[in-house]
Amino acid sequence: HFMDEFHHDAHPMGILLSTVGALSTFYPNAPNVADPVNRRLQMVRLIAKMPTLTAFAYRHRMGMPYSYPDNNLSYTGNLLSMMFKMAEPKYEVNPVLEKALNLLFILHADHEQNCSTSAMRSVGSSRTDPYSAAAAAIGALYGPLHGGANEAVLRMLRNIGSPDRIPHLIERVKAGEARLMGFGHRVYKNYDPRARIIKEMANKVFEVTGRNPLLELALELEAIALEDEYFVERKLYPNVDFYSGLIYQSMGFPVDMFPVLFALGRTVGWLAQWEEMVLDSEQKIARPRQIYTGHDLRHLE
Ligand SMILES: CC(C)(COP(=O)(O)OP(=O)(O)OC[C@H]1O[C@@H](n2cnc3c(N)ncnc32)[C@H](O)[C@@H]1OP(=O)(O)O)[C@@H](O)C(=O)NCCC(=O)NCCS
CATH class of the missing domain: 1.10.580.10 (Citrate Synthase, domain 1)
Structure with missing residues (x-):
């Protein structure tokens, strides 16, 4: 209740x-x-x-x-x-x-x-x-x-709207004005292995639900970014969130x-x-220490 x-x-x-x-x-x-x-x-x-x-x-x-x-x-x-x-x-x-x-x-x-x-x-x-x-x-x-990146991918794709606007976004990203959502990972610096599996599954889901119109944009964006020197040099590849949002949306979530x-x-x-x-027998309560960088001595008037 x-x-x-x-x-x-x-x-x-x-x-x-x-x-x-x-x-x-x-x-x-x-x-x-x-x-x-x-x-x-x-x-x-x-x-x-x-x-x-x-x-x-x-x-x-x-x-x-x-x-x-x-x-x-x-x-x-x-x-x-x-x-x-x-x-x-x-x-x-x-x-x-x-x-x-x-x-x-x-x-x-x-x-x-x-x-x-x-x-x-x-x-x-x-x-x-x-x-x-x-x-x-x-x-x-x-x-x-943390949990919001796949939502950010969808918002980004909606904002792009049509494939002819992708180059403009890429230019903005290179100028440091925006980030390509669903790209890059703190740990994976060469393709997120989860993204490959999800991409395959996305195709099977779209056979049932019909093609998500944003998919064409996502595929085109990925193809352009994977060829572009900026992304190649920085080892920026699609991550797990790039396709998962499209799947969830197609399923009606x-x-x-x-x-x-x-x-x-x-x-x-x-x-x-x-x-x-x-x-863990050695486990203790989490208690991060802190380094005090404030005043040594202060007098109250
Ligand atoms: C995931 C993420 C936070 C990892 O960041 P990181 O490993 O700390 O990478 P850095 O911030 O050190 O970036 C390294 C370089 O790549 C660039 N870069 C990283 N991710 C980028 C992205 N998504 N789009 C454009 N440029 C990006 C940075 O601007 C930086 O360029 P510089 O060297 O010219 O300054 C970052 O890639 C990102 O913001 N991705 C988009 C959000 C996202 O999809 N998050 C879900 C992760 S599962």
């Missing part, structure tokens, strides 16, 4: 953050993270609740009645059903879309110490329950520099659901990292 209390235009990522945090109030045993059986139960529970909270956040925002989980469907099939089921007695899951979501979630599951994973570890290091730690991780992923889907996929990785930390 607490889902119903959010304002009708609440951002679904804010709803997810709050409802995941609220789960700790439903399971009084959740903080007992030292007990392996209890710990495993809470982890499975959170992974299982994520599709429900994701779909409910979406349907609340759309003003649609909730659609309840169907145990006969796969993890991603169930998510699609809870998201998009209308009045039909049984939602027919399209196997291509089901597989595409599975693939996107696996590719997004873990990526070493990114901002949200370190938040999960940092907060979890106080031995708080996994729901509260995951709420902190979702808060980190909410930020546009609104843009503000993209970070929610990212959070859903990454929950498995967050929990794996969290459990590894809990099991």
